[in-house]
Amino acid sequence: MCGIVAYIGNRNAYPILIKGLHRLEYRGYDSAGVAMFNDKLSVYKCKGKVADLENFTSGKDVGGSIGIGHTRWATHGEPNDVNAHPHYSGSKKLVLIHNGIIENYAPLKEEMKKRGHKFESDTDTEVLIHLIEDIQDREKVDLVEAVRIALNNVIGAYAIVLLSEENPDLLIAAKKSSPLVIGVGENEFFIASDATPIVEYTKNVVYLEDEEIAVMNRKGKLQIKTIRNKEVDPYIQALQIQLEAIEKGGFEHFMLKEIYEQPRSIKDSMRGRVNATEGIVALGGIHDHLQKFQNAKRIIIIGCGTSWHAGLVAEYLFEDLARIPVEVEYASEFRYRNPVIYETDIVIAISQSGETADTLAAIELAKSKGATIFGVCNVVGSTIPRHTHGGSYTHAGPEIGVASTKAFTAQVTVLTMMALLLGHRRGTITESHYHEMLCELEAIPAKIEKVLKLNDQLKNIASVFKDSKNFLYLGRSYTFPVALEGALKLKEISYIHAEGYPAAEMKHGPIALIDEEMPIVVIATKGTSYEKVVSNIQEVKARKGKVIAVVSEGDMIVKTMADYVIEIPETDEKLVPLVSVVPLQLLAYHIAVMRGCNVDQPRNLAKSVTVE
Numbered sequence: 001m002c003g004i005v006a007y008i009g010n011r012n013a014y015p016i017l018i019k020g021l022h023r024l025e026y027r028g029y030d031s032a033g034v035a036m037f038n039d040k041l042s043v044y045k046c047k048g049k050v051a052d053l054e055n056f057t058s059g060k061d062v063g064g065s066i067g068i069g070h071t072r073w074a075t076h077g078e079p080n081d082v083n084a085h086p087h088y089s090g091s092k093k094l095v096l097i098h099n100g101i102i103e104n105y106a107p108l109k110e111e112m113k114k115r116g117h118k119f120e121s122d123t124d125t126e127v128l129i130h131l132i133e134d135i136q137d138r139e140k141v142d143l144v145e146a147v148r149i150a151l152n153n154v155i156g157a158y159a160i161v162l163l164s165e166e167n168p169d170l171l172i173a174a175k176k177s178s179p180l181v182i183g184v185g186e187n188e189f190f191i192a193s194d195a196t197p198i199v200e201y202t203k204n205v206v207y208l209e210d211e212e213i214a215v216m217n218r219k220g221k222l223q224i225k226t227i228r229n230k231e232v233d234p235y236i237q238a239l240q241i242q243l244e245a246i247e248k249g250g251f252e253h254f255m256l257k258e259i260y261e262q263p264r265s266i267k268d269s270m271r272g273r274v275n276a277t278e279g280i281v282a283l284g285g286i287h288d289h290l291q292k293f294q295n296a297k298r299i300i301i302i303g304c305g306t307s308w309h310a311g312l313v314a315e316y317l318f319e320d321l322a323r324i325p326v327e328v329e330y331a332s333e334f335r336y337r338n339p340v341i342y343e344t345d346i347v348i349a350i351s352q353s354g355e356t357a358d359t360l361a362a363i364e365l366a367k368s369k370g371a372t373i374f375g376v377c378n379v380v381g382s383t384i385p386r387h388t389h390g391g392s393y394t395h396a397g398p399e400i401g402v403a404s405t406k407a408f409t410a411q412v413t414v415l416t417m418m419a420l421l422l423g424h425r426r427g428t429i430t431e432s433h434y435h436e437m438l439c440e441l442e443a444i445p446a447k448i449e450k451v452l453k454l455n456d457q458l459k460n461i462a463s464v465f466k467d468s469k470n471f472l473y474l475g476r477s478y479t480f481p482v483a484l485e486g487a488l489k490l491k492e493i494s495y496i497h498a499e500g501y502p503a504a505e506m507k508h509g510p511i512a513l514i515d516e517e518m519p520i521v522v523i524a525t526k527g528t529s530y531e532k533v534v535s536n537i538q539e540v541k542a543r544k545g546k547v548i549a550v551v552s553e554g555d556m557i558v559k560t561m562a563d564y565v566i567e568i569p570e571t572d573e574k575l576v577p578l579v580s581v582v583p584l585q586l587l588a589y590h591i592a593v594m595r596g597c598n599v600d601q602p603r604n605l606a607k608s609v610t611v612e
């Protein structure tokens with residue numbers, strides 16, 4: 001969390017920083033700031049979004065061809081003007097932006113206070129920039145060396161960029177456990193938390209590795225060394241993303257655009273990987289570890305948030321199709337509970353961003369116990385894919401809306417392909433079922449197109465329930481994770497309290513909440529639990545709850561009971577999550593818009609959670 005952008009070169013830096021900060025706002029948006037050098041160092045920062053910063057700087061001198069910018073998601077200290085980045089050193093000659101947490105900031109601060117340092121903010125970042133200057137003064141070393149020594153003294157995570165009044169032809173960046181990408185242009189460098197602020201200027205990038213320090217100057221020189229003082233040759237790679245993919249393309253919000261992109265993004269996930277006619281599933285990443293997968297005694301799936309929900313769908317898929325026992329864990333719990341991990345285990349880490357701190361830490365733990373780690377990630381070149389033994393990208397394209405939509409369906413698509421491939425190899429599904437499933441999978445994008453045509457109906461339902469205080473979402477078997485995901489979407493962006501539950505569990509507690517005020521979204525599509533879910537709907541109706549049912553096209557039974565019926569195209573039960581989640585995304589979206597919420601940047605959330 002927190003977004004970083006910096007520029008050094010011959011262009012006007014400010015517009016590059018502001019545009020970049022807008023692109024990175026998904027990483028945090030409680031305050032923003034820039035520091036520019038134009039004969040002297042100037043810092044502008046304020047509480048609020050990047051647009052507030054633009055208002056704040058209007059009419060001020062923001063000239064200069066070197067600068068750093070930051071958009072914050074508060075960890076240490078409330079979101080206010082003072083805690084916003086950049087932060088000055090004691091002499092005000094250095095400024096720093098930082099993403100991450102310096103865990104030992106408190107003792108460092110105390111020590112420096114004793115030596116006369118005065119701090120203005122509550123942040124760990126200010127402690128780090130004071131420390132760098134303190135080292136520079138006390139040890140009489142140059143700035144880069146002071147940064148290196150300081151980073152050897154801090155515990156925690158950081159992606160930093162530092163600008164110095166005395167060295168205005170230099171930017172210094174470093175990272176550990178928080179991402180940083182350097183765009184390499186002609187005698188210019190762009191530095192950012194991800195590639196989106198960079199893509200329109202250059203396709204040549206260097207992904208900084210943990211504990212590396214990069215020093216860039218205006219003459220186009222880039223030097224990288226580790227904090228242990230080892231020189232590293234910069235490895236320049238070509239960026240894959242296109243500019244159009246990170247713009248709204250006529251939609252009111254990124255979230256809506258991304259919901260509508262799903263037929264395409266699912267096709268992209270399958271492109272070159274599924275051929276129903278020939279009965280082929282080809283996933284490069286898995287083929288390299290096929291033996292291990294085939295012989296796995298157990299699969300452990302780890303993830304957070306929506307990715308964890310995709311993991312739950314995968315649990316049903318892998319057990320059903322490949323007959324391999326699966327455990328799904330919140331990465332944050334897994335990493336701290338001394339789990340039993342065998343060398344024969346396969347750990348699948350699911351992450352849209354590829355940067356989630358808890359998921360990364362869980363991966364390192366499982367790796368240290370000898371398990372094989374497989375990543376299912378969306379952001380190409382992100383940290384998780386670089387820390388796993390193998391993996392498959394989901395290829396959904398950049399997801400900017402904080403609430404995940406197309407990334408979820410792409411994750412489920414990849415996990416379905418994996419389960420089918422393994423089931424086929426292990427002989428745990430019949431040839432005919434395998435072929436039917438492949439045909440059904442290829443038909444999913446067209447079915448989602450049909451669901452998207454229900455947008456107006458979902459808008460009407462949203463207008464009826466937009467002022468509700470609570471929502472309950474029920475599903476069973478494959479649709480239980482969809483209920484969880486539907487509830488998560490609603491609470492994330494509309495701030496209505498919503499809970500997802502296995503339909504049958506309702507009578508063990510949530511049924512007590514049901515009255516005529518309570519909307520209950522039930523996924524009651526055709527499948528093995530259909531009749532049971534119909535009974536659950538009756539239980540709800542007997543208590544006067546308002547039922548919004550997602551059913552298979554042509555359903556006549558639920559229609560007679562539910563208050564609102566959303567008909568979606570029928571598909572194999574195992575693929576229902578892909579189709580049934582879409583109306584729930586739209587419902588949450590419209591409710592949030594009608595409540596006047598900021599759909600793409602919901603309060604308190606961030607898209608990439610790089611703190612634990």
Ligand code: G6P
Binds near residue numbers: 352404605606608
């Ligand atoms: C944050 C995001 C969620 C996301 C979760 C896990 O909470 O707001 O949308 O599901 O992190 O992120 P990941 O990038 O690991 O999938």
